[in-house]
Amino acid sequence: QVQLVESGGGLVQAGDSLRLSCAASGRTSSMYVMAWFRQAPGKEREFVAVISRGGVSTSYADSVKGRFAISRDNAKNTVFLQMNSLKPEDTAVYYCAARRGALISGRGDEYDYWGQGTQVTVSS
Numbered sequence: 001q002v003q004l005v006e007s008g009g010g011l012v013q014a015g016d017s018l019r020l021s022c023a024a025s026g027r028t029s030s031m032y033v034m035a036w037f038r039q040a041p042g043k044e045r046e047f048v049a050v051i052s053r054g055g056v057s058t059s060y061a062d063s064v065k066g067r068f069a070i071s072r073d074n075a076k077n078t079v080f081l082q083m084n085s086l087k088p089e090d091t092a093v094y095y096c097a098a099r100r101g102a103l104i105s106g107r108g109d110e111y112d113y114w115g116q117g118t119q120v121t122v123s124s
Contacts, residue, residue, distance in 0.1 A: 009118030022096030030074040038092035047106035
């Protein structure tokens with residue numbers, strides 16, 4: 001079991017930056033592939049970024065590629081999402097998720113644990 005708690009969300013203007021954090025407790029997070037997903041009002045949840053257990057491999061949704069960066073600090077059981085050049089369309093609740101196993105994935109149904117989410121609102 002692992003518990004995930006996101007933080008760092010807020011209200012910013014277009015072009016600003018935010019850094020989200022996801023603190024994992026319970027079993028060590030280095031055993032899990034970690035990802036960020038988001039869900040905007042009235043829309044389905046979508047994949048944002050994923051990072052492998054050791055942090056070597058990453059993958060991003062096309063909509064955030066070049067603007068967002070996922071990283072992890074396994075010593076601190078924390079995963080980060082650095083979001084730059086934010087756009088109004090990035091407004092959503094952002095969720096951290098953990099997946100047992102070694103393969104990175106952008107499919108939400110392949111993740112075993114989820115956080116409660118943190119709201120990110122980008123004004124134009």
